[in-house]
Amino acid sequence: MNALLRLLLRDLAMLLPGGRRGGSLLPFLFFLAVAMLFPFAVGPDAPLLARTGGGVIWVAALLAAILPLDRLVAPDLELGTFDQLALRGVSEEAAMAMRLIAHWLSFAPLLLLATLPAAALLGLEGEIMRIVLLGLLAGTPGLAALGLMISALTAGLRVGAALTGLLLIPLAVPILIFGAGALSQPDGAGLALCGALSLVLVAVAPFAAGAAVRAAREG
Amino acid sequence: MQTVPKLAAHQLACRRGDRILFRGLDLSLAGGEALYLSGPNGIGKTSLLRILAGLMRPYAGSVAREGTIGMVDGRPALDPQAPLGTALSFWARLDGGAASDEKLAMLGLSDLLDVPVRYLSTGQTKRAALARLLAQDAQIWLLDEPLNGLDVQGVALVETLVAQHCAAGGIALVASHQPIALPTSTTLAIVEYVA
Numbered sequence: 001m002n003a004l005l006r007l008l009l010r011d012l013a014m015l016l017p018g019g020r021r022g023g024s025l026l027p028f029l030f031f032l033a034v035a036m037l038f039p040f041a042v043g044p045d046a047p048l049l050a051r052t053g054g055g056v057i058w059v060a061a062l063l064a065a066i067l068p069l070d071r072l073v074a075p076d077l078e079l080g081t082f083d084q085l086a087l088r089g090v091s092e093e094a095a096m097a098m099r100l101i102a103h104w105l106s107f108a109p110l111l112l113l114a115t116l117p118a119a120a121l122l123g124l125e126g127e128i129m130r131i132v133l134l135g136l137l138a139g140t141p142g143l144a145a146l147g148l149m150i151s152a153l154t155a156g157l158r159v160g161a162a163l164t165g166l167l168l169i170p171l172a173v174p175i176l177i178f179g180a181g182a183l184s185q186p187d188g189a190g191l192a193l194c195g196a197l198s199l200v201l202v203a204v205a206p207f208a209a210g211a212a213v214r215a216a217r218e219g
Numbered sequence: 220m221q222t223v224p225k226l227a228a229h230q231l232a233c234r235r236g237d238r239i240l241f242r243g244l245d246l247s248l249a250g251g252e253a254l255y256l257s258g259p260n261g262i263g264k265t266s267l268l269r270i271l272a273g274l275m276r277p278y279a280g281s282v283a284r285e286g287t288i289g290m291v292d293g294r295p296a297l298d299p300q301a302p303l304g305t306a307l308s309f310w311a312r313l314d315g316g317a318a319s320d321e322k323l324a325m326l327g328l329s330d331l332l333d334v335p336v337r338y339l340s341t342g343q344t345k346r347a348a349l350a351r352l353l354a355q356d357a358q359i360w361l362l363d364e365p366l367n368g369l370d371v372q373g374v375a376l377v378e379t380l381v382a383q384h385c386a387a388g389g390i391a392l393v394a395s396h397q398p399i400a401l402p403t404s405t406t407l408a409i410v411e412y413v414a
Contacts, residue, residue, distance in 0.1 A: 080294030087288050218275050
């Protein structure tokens with residue numbers, strides 16, 4: 001347990017904003033940029049913006065979740081970090097579970113924070129903003145889990161960020177449907193399903209990502 | 220040291236892609252012994268070390284290990300962006316110890332602890348990987364080309380470290396294309412086992 005805690009602290013030191021692997025503010029800024037672009041493209045139609053704004057925030061969040069993926073697992077595979085961990089009896093699954101927590105902490109809280117200025121830009125009302133925030137809170141763990149699985153699967157390949165993004169988008173559609181769908185049917189069912197999806201993905205991700213890393217090691 | 224380390228392999232075979240690299244390889248090492256793996260590039264030295272470490276599955280055969288394993292290969296496993304001291308202390312803490320100043324001074328790393336790992340030269344990075352190995356206090360050393368990038372003093376240092384390790388009852392396997400003086404002059408030529 002002690003080893004896992006140390007691993008988590010190291011991962012956080014790398015991934016958090018201002019961390020060693022850098023670039024963690026990028027999803028935050030990218031998210032704001034997308035939310036800012038939309039009113040420019042649609043025009044100053046306040047009712048339209050208020051009606052579609054929640055969905056725009058969801059799409060922006062999904063796109064922003066793609067950004068950190070290419071540096072999430074691949075560098076450690078190249079450095080042999082997972083080999084050294086395996087020699088010390090730390091399984092890939094455990095390492096991936098810690099990476100998942102660190103990954104979520106590094107982008108989701110900032111994204112939730114950025115939702116406030118983005119909602120102001122889009123002119124969202126308090127009730128809608130509450131549903132968007134709750135939806136993102138329920139959905140981002142699932143996005144993080146999907147992202148981790150995809151970046152672990154593609155870590156051994158030399159393909160870069162484009163493929164990870166292309167893979168994440170279709171797989172994230174269910175989260176998007178339930179999370180953004182909660183905006184038009186505010187009875188809480190969408191949020192509950194979004195959270196349920198997230199829980200399943202979070203439960204599966206360490207094992208799937210761990211298996212992918214081990215396959216890359218043994219191959 | 221806790222237990223007496225032992226490392227044995229029985230009828231090992233290794234496959235990469237659809238090529239069998241070697242087969243029928245036996246070896247047995249007890250505490251205090253060192254083994255030199257020789258062979259040209261691509262013969263399977265790294266694969267053999269990784270199989271012995273348990274990082275790769277053998278195509279056939281079995282490996283019996285008793286004791287903790289430390290490995291140094293071409294990849295330092297030290298965060299390039301982190302200062303050397305931070306990167307080393309991560310592993311040292313994970314191993315339940317601390318990088319001792321004495322060992323760092325012996326490896327010539329004392330003045331480099333504030334330098335990010337990515338600014339280190341090839342030889343310095345190799346020395347850093349050796350520092351990680353020393354702090355681990357493992358019983359079985361698997362060294363894959365440990366002399367790459369090291370200067371003459373560095374080579375002598377590795378020879379001294381391996382000799383000390385074996386004198387303390389440890390096992391060392393060294394794969395290298397450069398000559399290295401080991402405490403016991405057993406050589407395993409993988410060429411003899413090529414399928």
